[in-house]
Amino acid sequence: MPRRAMPEDGRPRPSTIRDVARHAGVSVATVSRILSGTYPSAPATRSKVMRAVRELDYVANAHARGLAGVRPKSVAIVVNSVISPHYAHVAQGVQDQAVREGRLCIVGTTGGDPERELATIQLMREEHAEAVILVGNIQADDAYRERMAEYARALALAGSQLVLCGRPPLGPDVPAIVVEYDNTGGAYAITSHLLSAGHKRILFLGRRDGYTTPESRIAGYRAALAAHRVPHDPGLEVEGTMERSEGYRMMGERLDARPRDFTAVFAGNDLIAAGARAALRERGLRIPDDVSLVGFDDLPPAADIDLTTVHVPHEELGRTAVRLALESETPGTVQHFLLGTHIIVRDSVRPLLHSPG
Amino acid sequence: MPRRAMPEDGRPRPSTIRDVARHAGVSVATVSRILSGTYPSAPATRSKVMRAVRELDYVANAHARGLAGVRPKSVAIVVNSVISPHYAHVAQGVQDQAVREGRLCIVGTTGGDPERELATIQLMREEHAEAVILVGNIQADDAYRERMAEYARALALAGSQLVLCGRPPLGPDVPAIVVEYDNTGGAYAITSHLLSAGHKRILFLGRRDGYTTPESRIAGYRAALAAHRVPHDPGLEVEGTMERSEGYRMMGERLDARPRDFTAVFAGNDLIAAGARAALRERGLRIPDDVSLVGFDDLPPAADIDLTTVHVPHEELGRTAVRLALESETPGTVQHFLLGTHIIVRDSVRPLLHSPG
DNA sequence: TCCATCGGTTAAACCGTTTACACGGACGAG
DNA sequence: CTCGTCCGTGTAAACGGTTTAACCGATGGA
Numbered sequence: 202m203p204r205r206a207m208p209e210d211g212r213p214r215p216s217t218i219r220d221v222a223r224h225a226g227v228s229v230a231t232v233s234r235i236l237s238g239t240y241p242s243a244p245a246t247r248s249k250v251m252r253a254v255r256e257l258d259y260v261a262n263a264h265a266r267g268l269a270g271v272r273p274k275s276v277a278i279v280v281n282s283v284i285s286p287h288y289a290h291v292a293q294g295v296q297d298q299a300v301r302e303g304r305l306c307i308v309g310t311t312g313g314d315p316e317r318e319l320a321t322i323q324l325m326r327e328e329h330a331e332a333v334i335l336v337g338n339i340q341a342d343d344a345y346r347e348r349m350a351e352y353a354r355a356l357a358l359a360g361s362q363l364v365l366c367g368r369p370p371l372g373p374d375v376p377a378i379v380v381e382y383d384n385t386g387g388a389y390a391i392t393s394h395l396l397s398a399g400h401k402r403i404l405f406l407g408r409r410d411g412y413t414t415p416e417s418r419i420a421g422y423r424a425a426l427a428a429h430r431v432p433h434d435p436g437l438e439v440e441g442t443m444e445r446s447e448g449y450r451m452m453g454e455r456l457d458a459r460p461r462d463f464t465a466v467f468a469g470n471d472l473i474a475a476g477a478r479a480a481l482r483e484r485g486l487r488i489p490d491d492v493s494l495v496g497f498d499d500l501p502p503a504a505d506i507d508l509t510t511v512h513v514p515h516e517e518l519g520r521t522a523v524r525l526a527l528e529s530e531t532p533g534t535v536q537h538f539l540l541g542t543h544i545i546v547r548d549s550v551r552p553l554l555h556s557p558g
Numbered sequence: 559m560p561r562r563a564m565p566e567d568g569r570p571r572p573s574t575i576r577d578v579a580r581h582a583g584v585s586v587a588t589v590s591r592i593l594s595g596t597y598p599s600a601p602a603t604r605s606k607v608m609r610a611v612r613e614l615d616y617v618a619n620a621h622a623r624g625l626a627g628v629r630p631k632s633v634a635i636v637v638n639s640v641i642s643p644h645y646a647h648v649a650q651g652v653q654d655q656a657v658r659e660g661r662l663c664i665v666g667t668t669g670g671d672p673e674r675e676l677a678t679i680q681l682m683r684e685e686h687a688e689a690v691i692l693v694g695n696i697q698a699d700d701a702y703r704e705r706m707a708e709y710a711r712a713l714a715l716a717g718s719q720l721v722l723c724g725r726p727p728l729g730p731d732v733p734a735i736v737v738e739y740d741n742t743g744g745a746y747a748i749t750s751h752l753l754s755a756g757h758k759r760i761l762f763l764g765r766r767d768g769y770t771t772p773e774s775r776i777a778g779y780r781a782a783l784a785a786h787r788v789p790h791d792p793g794l795e796v797e798g799t800m801e802r803s804e805g806y807r808m809m810g811e812r813l814d815a816r817p818r819d820f821t822a823v824f825a826g827n828d829l830i831a832a833g834a835r836a837a838l839r840e841r842g843l844r845i846p847d848d849v850s851l852v853g854f855d856d857l858p859p860a861a862d863i864d865l866t867t868v869h870v871p872h873e874e875l876g877r878t879a880v881r882l883a884l885e886s887e888t889p890g891t892v893q894h895f896l897l898g899t900h901i902i903v904r905d906s907v908r909p910l911l912h913s914p915g
Numbered sequence: 916t917c918c919a920t921c922g923g924t925t926a927a928a929c930c931g932t933t934t935a936c937a938c939g940g941a942c943g944a945g
Numbered sequence: 946c947t948c949g950t951c952c953g954t955g956t957a958a959a960c961g962g963t964t965t966a967a968c969c970g971a972t973g974g975a
Contacts (some may be wrong), residue, residue: 215716217931228955233933243953258712263684264624265931268960273621283640283650286858293640296667305681308665310653324662327620355615359572475862501643505832505859574961585925590963600923622961625930 216257225253236261267329272360275305276523277330279321281313281337286500287470287515291336291366294519302527304331315345322352326359332526334519336366338414350375357533362526366518369413376533380522380540384414387511387542388421389428391495392467394509394544396429399553400465400493406451406477407469408438415443415469418497422467437462443469448476456484464553465493471503471510478506489551499545507548514540573614582610593618624686629717632662633880634687636678638670638694643857644827644872648693648723651876659884661688672702679709683716689883691876693723695771707732714890719883723875726770733890737879737897741771744868744899745778746785748852749824751866751901753786756910757822757850763808763834764826765795772800772826775854779824794819800826805833813841821910822850828860828867835863846908856902864905871897 222229227246234240235250253259267273276299280288292308299306307330309321318339325333333356339345353363353375363377370379395403405422409415419438426433439455441447448468466481468474474496481492488494496503499512518540525536579586584603591597592607610616624630633656637645649665656663664687666678675696682690690713696702710720710732720734727736752760762779766772776795783790796812798804805825823838825831831853838849845851853860856869875897882893 213715215712219931229932230934230956231954234954237933240954241952246953258708260680260684260712262625262686262931264621264630264686265960266933267621268619268625268930268962269932269934270960271933283653284643284646286641286643289641289646292665293667296640296665300667305685306665306667308649308653308663310650310657310663323617327617328662329619329621351615355572355617358570479862502858502862505836505862575963576961586962587925587927587964588923591924594963598922603923619961622930623963625932626961626963627930628963 215262216259218259218261220257221250221253221259224257225249272331273305273329274303275307275328275330276332276334276526277307277309277325277328277361278334278336278519279309279311279318279325282310283308286502287498287513288336290500290515291519291522294516294521295334295523296519297516298520298523302523304523304527311339313339315339315341319345319348319352322356326352326356326361329359330361332362332364332523334364334366334522334526335368336519338368338412340411341413346371353377354533362529362534364522364526366522367414370537373535376535378522378525378529378534378536378538380518380525380538382513382518382540383542384417385421385424387497387513387544388418388467389425390421390542391497391509391511391544392422392425393429394546395465395467395493395495395550396425396431398465398493398550401431401553402434402463402465403437404455404463404466405438405469406441406448406466407443407473408440409442409469418469441469441473443473445472445476448473448478449480450476452477452480453483456480456486461492463492465550466495468494468496471496471498471500471508474508474510475502475506478508489549493550493553495550503545504547509547509549510545511542512545513542572619573616575616575618577614578607578610578616581614582606629688630662630686631660632664632685632687633689633691633883634664634666634682634685634718635691635693635876636666636668636675636682639667640665643859644855644870645693647857647872648876648879651873651878652691652880653876654873655877655880659880661880661884668696670696672696672698676702676705676709679713683709683713683718686716687718689719689721689880691721691723691879691883692725693876695725695769697768698770703728710734719886719891721879721883723879724771727894730892733892735879735882735886735891735893735895737875737882737895739870739875739897740899741774742778742781744854744870744901745775745824746782747778747899748854748866748868748901749779749782750786751903752822752824752850752852752907753782753788755822755850755907758788758910759791759820759822760794761812761820761823762795762826763798763805763823764800764830765797766799766826775826798826798830800830802829802833805830805835806837807833809834809837810840813837813843818849820849822907823852825851825853828853828855828857828865831865831867832859832863835865846906850907850910852907860902860904866904866906867902868899869902870899 218229218232222232232250235242235247278292278295296306311318311321350371356363357376365377365379407415408419423433439451441451466477468477474494486492496508496510499510503510575586575589579589589607592599592604635649635652653663668675707728713720714733722734722736764772765776780790796808798808823834825834831851843849853865853867856867860867
């Protein structure tokens with residue numbers, strides 16, 4: 202049971218470095234130096250101090266330390282939501298690497314609201330985190346870009362390195378590290394996979410103009426069609442957001458509205474695929490016998506429903522973001538990284554047999 | 559473009575409250591008061607100050623503020639891992655409520671290692687968070703309990719309220735708020751559901767002695783059997799951890815080792831259920847036609863595989879934890895809450911027709 | 916006219932650390 | 946025996962806010 206500092210008002214308070222110094226019979230400077238371990242010290246003094254620390258159960262005050270100029274060892278991550286597996290995996294990667302490098306991790310969520318994102322960044326600025334990592338895509342208009350650029354400069358000034366994770370650069374003059382993964386390449390690969398199996402009418406679920414992630418996935422889809430000289434039909438691109446319920450809705454409405462004019466479905470992500478699958482099955486369509494289905498992300502639902510999909514290195518994304526941010530000693534560094542993606546073949550695609558004629 | 563403070567060394571630095579005061583022609587105390595808004599002030603002064611703040615793009619230094627005695631507005635949450643849906647949902651609830659109450663959220667992960675958990679708590683203690691929320695179960699031996707009790711007292715001393723979320727109290731003398739959900743009740747209810755459908759041989763997957771969550775679920779299972787006067791066969795309780803792969807392993811090994819001696823399976827959680835389901839299907843057993851299957855948690859995989867399960871109010875758990883912690887003005891409060899659970903019926907249970915004889 | 920009051924502001928102390936600088940003693944070299 | 950050197954430690958000044966107590970001019974009542 203450690204003794205506690207006890208001011209005259211009777212209520213105990215956490216012990217300070219002064220208490221330790223007094224208790225050990227040395228000066229505060231000595232205690233500070235011994236604890237930080239960056240100075241030579243006599244073994245006898247050292248053990249006296251350590252004993253005092255133990256007896257008083259002393260831990261340093263992070264705020265005082267941060268104020269005194271030691272950059273607080275923390276990394277901030279800002280995501281839409283913690284539940285979404287996509288963000289959760291990136292967050293896990295950030296956590297891993299942060300812990301490995303001895304950092305604390307602060308998390309902010311925005312619910313996809315640009316306004317809240319900007320507010321969160323201000324908070325992180327007050328906090329003086331070493332790095333601020335922004336994950337995921339957001340609908341960016343010019344006003345948003347403008348303010349974000351302004352905030353990026355403010356962060357750099359406060360000594361924080363801004364990292365954009367899975368979203369495109371803001372512009373050449375904005376100080377930020379960008380870590381992306383290859384949406385277009387992955388979409389190209391998996392579309393090619395379907396095309397090689399003989400599918401020519403491929404429904405794309407989850408088009409959403411103005412959002413960079415679906416936009417670059419659809420770009421890969423179109424590029425693959427073009428490369429295989431398959432005509433591109435804009436009527437095969439269905440609009441919707443990246444949620445399970447939306448996949449269910451898009452697929453259902455399409456099936457009910459008109460005769461089926463496709464043999465395969467490329468869902469914008471695995472959640473959409475899960476929803477679409479449910480809608481297909483409700484109408485008696487089997488996967489892959491009647492309809493082939495692929496997704497994007499390779500997150501937990503994918504394995505459960507045997508989905509062929511594109512693997513995204515989510516955790517590596519988070520780890521890389523932290524690593525790069527902490528490596529660049531001067532905040533405000535500009536870098537651009539692109540992580541690769543590759544397809545994972547499971548059992549949701551069947552070769553299309555050419556009906557004669 | 560805001561002007562910046564520019565010391566003689568040429569490099570700009572973030573502006574301080576002093577810069578604002580100078581710029582507005584008032585004293586720092588006035589600026590501090592006006593920004594905190596807790597003091598009367600002349601409208602003219604007020605607008606002068608606000609303009610200076612805007613022009614200099616000033617934000618307060620969180621460390622200085624924290625040091626000066628203002629309790630930093632932050633809440634810490636400690637979980638095993640961010641990826642696990644269980645923790646993710648609780649974390650989301652914590653986030654929600656923290657944001658709603660104007661707090662920042664710090665996240666620590668432990669990977670299930672008690673040692674790392676204790677270390678993380680020390681970190682949070684340095685950080686002086688208003689509340690430290692521990693989520694999930696951990697194998698608790700006496701030494702662990704001892705140290706945790708000690709840390710709990712240290713946290714209270716530092717003004718942080720400790721909250722145990724989904725784990726049992728540490729003891730009457732340990733200052734902590736406990737928010738649990740009804741594991742035993744839920745397990746009782748869903749076991750009864752199976753029993754009412756005529757199942758008498760129910761395999762339980764995921765027994766793990768020493769861990770409180772599986773222990774209380776299995777307690778509910780046994781209680782329901784007893785209440786229905788169905789003999790309890792310890793051989794039906796299979797040991798394993800709470801992961802998908804373990805569910806797959808447990809189910810597979812059981813099926814391969816001996817003839818099937820059960821008609822229903824109660825998986826310790828939804829992940830185990832998903833794994834067990836895969837193993838069953840690989841062996842040609844259909845759900846629910848050949849085997850009934852239920853889980854626990856009602857997390858994302860459950861809806862996808864049409865699983866009847868027990869709903870756990872994860873997000874509410876997180877929200878309640880934060881709410882209670884912030885309500886109790888005096889840290890070190892002791893409270894105990896129990897949130898209810900209820901079963902969600904989907905399509906994974908079939909009534910058992912009594913074969914004659 | 917004088918004093919009490921009060922709203923608005925300020926100067927200064929304080930929060931708990933780190934760190935630049937100063938200082939005393941031991942020790943080896945000349 | 947003296948004079949640097951070097952090592953270990955202490956002193957005190959930051960760091961950037963909040964807060965207490967004091968101050969000051971204007972106002973109002975006696």
